[in-house]
Amino acid sequence: MIQTNFNQMILDYFKKHQEQSIPSLKVLEEFRGQMNKATIYRKLNALEEQKILRKNYNMEKKCYEYQYCPECKNHLHLICKSCGKILHLNCESAKTFVQHISLEHQFLLDQESTMILGICKECSSHA
């Protein structure tokens, strides 16, 4: 079990931004001067291996991004390509869709790692 302050600091940071998927580069910047780069990467990897953070790749920023979401295994997510915000799909329609994929297409959908990309309401109204 990991118990250092650094872990808590990083986790707190992600908890504060639960609705965001945060690029590694931003985490590095956030803790620059407080922790070494290697330490941050090691922490992020550890948290991901423990399934506390979820990791996916941000093609625009060309780096991984991480998200804290305690119950993400059981629902799908929308992620805004513009602002990085995450929406958790807990509705019936999503469940129906996942079930359909499973039953009709014989495809075991991985809700945790699937990221449904698009533009959120706020970002599309800005444009």
Next chain:
Amino acid sequence: MIQTNFNQMILDYFKKHQEQSIPSLKVLEEFRGQMNKATIYRKLNALEEQKILRKNYNMEKKCYEYQYCPECKNHLHLICKSCGKILHLNCESAKTFVQHISLEHQFLLDQESTMILGICKECSSHA
């Protein structure tokens, strides 16, 4: 307009594997001795910019992968995390789902870049 043989060779290769998302490393290997690495990357990027190939990141292989799909803007895709096979979701349920996301969640879903991850029938029966 790009008109070299190399372009055609690469495009033919992808057309032969339309149902697959192919990692850059595999493309490099395929054309090793025929084209330079830089040339291949340049071709892949050009084809992606022209929207002829679709690009996404493969976290397991730690490289980009590309797929030829002429009509992928208008439907969702399932991609098998195990074998890389792509399934094109042209069914009504998928359309309904996309519509639901738009209407109820005010989220403009990007069908082209969204990859629904999971395990396909064949791969799950192997396990």
Next chain:
DNA sequence: TTGCGTGCAAAGGTTTTGCATGGCA
């Protein structure tokens, strides 16, 4: 002493880029 988290620097691996060359119009 032992174990482990940490910093630092170097390495790793994919992808990009600078530059020179050669073909073709």
Next chain:
DNA sequence: TGCCATGCAAAACCTTTGCACGCAA
């Protein structure tokens, strides 16, 4: 000649790794 695709090597970039140090049990 001029343009552009190409090869080669180096650079760029994020990420990982090796190693040594220092703290705590």
